[in-house]
Amino acid sequence: MTIFEAYNNISKRLSAAGIDDSSFEARAIIRHITGLSNAEITANPMRALTEFQENNITAILRQREIRYPLQYIFGTWDFYKYKFKVGVGVLIPRSDTEILVETASDYLKDKQSPKVLDLCAGSGCIGISLAKDYPDSAVVMLEKYEEAARYINQNIELNSAYNTMLLMGDALLGDGGVIEYDLIVSNPPYIPQSEISDMNAETKFEPETALLCEGDGLLFYKTIAEKYKTALKDGGMLAFEVGFKQANAVADILKENGYKDIKKIKDYNGIERVVCALK
Numbered sequence: 001m002t003i004f005e006a007y008n009n010i011s012k013r014l015s016a017a018g019i020d021d022s023s024f025e026a027r028a029i030i031r032h033i034t035g036l037s038n039a040e041i042t043a044n045p046m047r048a049l050t051e052f053q054e055n056n057i058t059a060i061l062r063q064r065e066i067r068y069p070l071q072y073i074f075g076t077w078d079f080y081k082y083k084f085k086v087g088v089g090v091l092i093p094r095s096d097t098e099i100l101v102e103t104a105s106d107y108l109k110d111k112q113s114p115k116v117l118d119l120c121a122g123s124g125c126i127g128i129s130l131a132k133d134y135p136d137s138a139v140v141m142l143e144k145y146e147e148a149a150r151y152i153n154q155n156i157e158l159n160s161a162y163n164t165m166l167l168m169g170d171a172l173l174g175d176g177g178v179i180e181y182d183l184i185v186s187n188p189p190y191i192p193q194s195e196i197s198d199m200n201a202e203t204k205f206e207p208e209t210a211l212l213c214e215g216d217g218l219l220f221y222k223t224i225a226e227k228y229k230t231a232l233k234d235g236g237m238l239a240f241e242v243g244f245k246q247a248n249a250v251a252d253i254l255k256e257n258g259y260k261d262i263k264k265i266k267d268y269n270g271i272e273r274v275v276c277a278l279k
């Protein structure tokens with residue numbers, strides 16, 4: 001089978017499985033199994049695949065047809081400017097979250113040796129990205145669940161982000177809030193149970209503990225805004241990723257807790273995705 005045939009075959013099967021961006025994925029799968037770049041694929045459409053590569057495609061398609069996430073199949077995923085290991089037990093870093101990292105990174109640009117706390121750290125994609133952007137920073141990443149936390153350790157190694165530290169703990173109990181931080185950043189679980197059925201098929205393979213938040217989905221915002229205020233330096237920033245239509249409610253929570261300069265920032269789809277404020 002040639003690259004061209006494989007590309008068409010993969011696109012068709014992914015499309016039939018209900019996957020929206022089947023052309024993007026087909027190209028990603030060919031890159032993954034051949035090790036070729038996009039430019040090399042485009043320049044060599046008639047190159048024959050080996051039997052091993054064809055078998056790999058078949059195995060990947062079987063997994064994608066039951067909507068097992070592509071990111072888990074590949075085992076690594078690009079986020080912001082860096083690469084992260086992902087797999088069962090950890091939330092896949094979303095491109096939506098890059099706006100939170102950009103906001104936080106921008107805030108840190110004038111700070112000398114800033115101290116940063118990433119609450120609900122998952123793969124570590126937020127904390128490690130900031131640590132890489134600012135090698136003179138010290139970043140603490142707090143995570144409750146062991147299955148997720150083991151990816152943080154792997155991602156610290158993968159990115160040589162040795163100005164970071166993993167702390168096992170519960171953000172709802174205020175764990176890790178003893179130091180005075182310049183920045184506290186968090187993408188907590190925020191999906192109310194009532195909305196879980198609207199999510200795409202791949203999310204059922206991700207941990208519910210990373211996605212679901214009891215009640216209206218605001219518990220982590222309320223608790224963090226209140227419990228971690230004393231852990232922020234005066235003038236320090238608290239920055240959250242928020243769910244669809246949660247921005248106003250989160251801005252109100254920050255206001256009620258006495259934060260100032262509250263800002264709502266849109267993602268690339270025009271959705272208010274980040275709410276941040278200063279102490």
Ligand SMILES: C[S@@+](CC[C@H](N)C(=O)[O-])C[C@H]1O[C@@H](n2cnc3c(N)ncnc32)[C@H](O)[C@@H]1O
Binds near residue numbers: 093122123210
């Ligand atoms: C929405 S995910 C975000 C992961 C990562 N920060 C990202 O942006 O991809 C939320 C994370 O919070 C963790 N988590 C859930 N409850 C927690 C709690 N009470 N304390 C600390 N971490 C918690 C989950 O295991 C998950 O890794």
